[in-house]
Amino acid sequence: MKSVDQEEISRRRGIYFQGFGIYGGLSGLYDYGPYGSRIKDKVISEWKETMLSEGNVAEFDGTTITHTDVLKASGHYDRFFDYSVECESCHTKFRADDLVEKKGVPAVLDRQWLQDKIRELGIKCERCQGDLGEVKIQKLMFSVDQGEGMEPLFLRPETAQGMFVNFKEYYRFFREKLPFAMITVGRGYRNEISPRRALYRLREFNMMECESFFDPQNEMWIHDPADDVRVAFLTTDGVEIKASPKEAHEKGIVKSQPMAYFMGLALRFYSRVGIDLERMRFRKHRKEELSHYSSETWDAEALTDLGWIEITGIAHRGTYDLTNHMKHSGKDLYAQRVIPKREVNRAIKEIDYQKVKSESPESSAKIIAALKEGKTSITIGNQVIDLNRFVTEKEEKVTIDREDFVPVVIEPAFGFDRIFYTILDHNLSSREDSGYVLLKIPYTISPYNAAILPLMNKDDLDTKARSIFEDLLKKKFSVIYDDAGSIGKRYSRYDEVGIVYCITIDYDTIKGGDVTIRHRDTKEQVRIKIEDIPDYLGTDPWDGKKN
């Protein structure tokens, strides 16, 4: 097997390619073509199905343009940047931490540390070997101009924040019971210093994020972690342990039960979309790698031709986000838990109407209105009146059986484009001798159910093939019609883009009413009746029955 240039094949075959190619392209912006966008739809639908089948998970679909206050509360406004360093000769920009990591040194995200390390290790420009300048800060959020005299807004750097600010909508939807989770599939944006390797680091990317909410006193998902698949867990000590998510939690490798659960869910999803679990591991973040909000984070990493790459991050975000949004918005984002009934003293404020009435009639009406709005002072005429003197405080005994708390959040965030990259990496092969390329993705994410191929473009073979094609379309199969080139070439064409079945219409089809179905992986060819095609295509060969 030859190593495969995934990007080259993807461009040539219409799987994905750099955007705006006729204008020379734009760095970090990629499009999905006719095959890629269909595979994309199916991978996303597998993910949604995996998540939603949990029963306590609901979808959210929010805007990409984001309120600036949201990003101030989340910390992105102040803290979301990378360290860039520019070559003094050729002016190419690099991420300072990338350069250090490439020397095998785990990077610390600190400007001075990176500056010193680059000097110490004698790192030069990758392109021209020139000297590198000062390490600088580059903001990673794209700002969006609203026009003259208006503050700019921002494109979301993650979909998560839209979910946090709508926590209460979903809390009500789930009848005020925890745990539950929200999911969003959509675009995120980061103004990367050095976008690279096609889908690996994009400036506009696709995310599949899940935010799950827990009572910190009962941080448990509704199901147990999976115990059927064992993968590698790499701890911060560099120890690698093979375990199932359930075992990893029981052994204390993964502290949080929901985190272990989501690891299992991720593995289930990966395997449904054809990622090789033998080339997967979970790696725990070192303390200095952790985001400012996180106490425990695990990355799901896949081994690809780019090395180990992060395709999913599962982060314990604690109460960070909800607390900060409460602080910044002044709105209540609490959940409530039932507690044993007890009596407590509660201070209550009452308006002292007697005192108010001692003011002039007009003033007293205004004072009462202001007090009801919760104001503490009011200006009448030129006079500022302190309203506290019209309020009396009393203590009252009340029975309570609920108390407020801030839910903790665990977030499994799936990077769609890197998952797509990994699917191709794990399933594309190429034969050295012939250059023959095969994309062995599962039937469920195959871009089309089948290709319909008349052997020749004459003698009614094309008419017959067309009628089979149209009939399958009516039955809601996704099929592709192709009459150009030799049958062998057409088989190869569809092997390259992962279509499992090729259906050939030949002279015997016209006589006997049967067709040849060829299987992508086995190359096995079977003859079946035309009327049996829908049943055949309707059965997932990975699910049983065939192969």
Place this chain on the structure above:
Amino acid sequence: MKSVDQEEISRRRGIYFQGFGIYGGLSGLYDYGPYGSRIKDKVISEWKETMLSEGNVAEFDGTTITHTDVLKASGHYDRFFDYSVECESCHTKFRADDLVEKKGVPAVLDRQWLQDKIRELGIKCERCQGDLGEVKIQKLMFSVDQGEGMEPLFLRPETAQGMFVNFKEYYRFFREKLPFAMITVGRGYRNEISPRRALYRLREFNMMECESFFDPQNEMWIHDPADDVRVAFLTTDGVEIKASPKEAHEKGIVKSQPMAYFMGLALRFYSRVGIDLERMRFRKHRKEELSHYSSETWDAEALTDLGWIEITGIAHRGTYDLTNHMKHSGKDLYAQRVIPKREVNRAIKEIDYQKVKSESPESSAKIIAALKEGKTSITIGNQVIDLNRFVTEKEEKVTIDREDFVPVVIEPAFGFDRIFYTILDHNLSSREDSGYVLLKIPYTISPYNAAILPLMNKDDLDTKARSIFEDLLKKKFSVIYDDAGSIGKRYSRYDEVGIVYCITIDYDTIKGGDVTIRHRDTKEQVRIKIEDIPDYLGTDPWDGKKN
């Protein structure tokens, strides 16, 4: 029946609501909540299925951030703006053409005309009756800042351009045969002067666009226009004619055959998602309404509580886009047609090697290289050399059987959010007496297959209900579990969000193994066995069998 405040119900029930509510919201930005985002997914999937089942349609998924040259070529960079007018007292901004149209005068999109008309009609501020200032131009594209020293990019105002610039990828995919179409579902952005009425005019919106490509000598879709449904066609003379798309085309009301075909396809889609075709019409654009690129445009309009609103535009874009992208990019976006074989004279340029050799050896190598790159002059040392003198032109007879042409484009562009608005408008009703709300959307776009409701939260009813719930989830049904409140209240709750079936687990379920299924519209209740639930839910009641 009471008139229904769709926005209020949507907010209360988690269908859609303004984004960033806890921060006071942002104008023109709306989110889809737990029910809305599921309905959204299903409407989009119905649309994709409708379009892709044509067989010569493929999907495209491109970035929202767009290359500036693309928007210069498309005309958006220079011409995409609205006319705004600001109140001199309260500083509210309005769209000048909106204000004029509200007075029943069709607006002409010209600054001076609008300025004169506002004076002539004595139009004042809608909010405070103040005087209006000068009519000004507001650019509608959002620019995106790439950082210091870089030109800004733009968020796409339509998804169309991404498809045009990738025309050749899809031309190859369809084995160089026209007609074919590309579709994209994704977000578009317009910095609207006065976003309003929730989903009606958004600054970030969802589009479902289709670009179809034709040989102008054979501008025909692969199927005939539909002849089964008759709707109203409103011509530019104000004449309204009831016709099927096929009749409208035959009578010359709709000139282009593909346009008539897409009208039929749109009607098929509308009816699948529950839009009332009796409240639909096609309205032809008046000459002064037409976009700069279009020769014929029809809007599909729906009658809602906002009046007639455009939900889809079907525009004949001619060769405008491809021609301009060729001009600006210098790249070939031609298609080819087969023509009768003929001999033509073709001028060919040849390098006159003899003449080149008369130069010095170093120079001649450079000259040959430059000639091969197609250059017309070269500088060697200080001397500029005109390369034309090394080229001889000859005429050659060649046989050709193909010629280049620029395809024409017909674009059916569906505004997702307005379609969503219309679906709710046509299916929401409210009873004056009780306030009871019903959302009568088709089963195919219902947010969940069913709600699972234990009659009481005790006596094992909840355990039984949970086990039925979990079993249905495993079988890939989308179901919702609810044990809070009286059964009548729960029925109402799910009627409001369009869930067709409520399944109640009661004491007889435990004894007899059967459940009550209640139908949203008929309120009919039937008893069926637990094991028959999947079959029951798997059958679309609109498709036959039930009701």
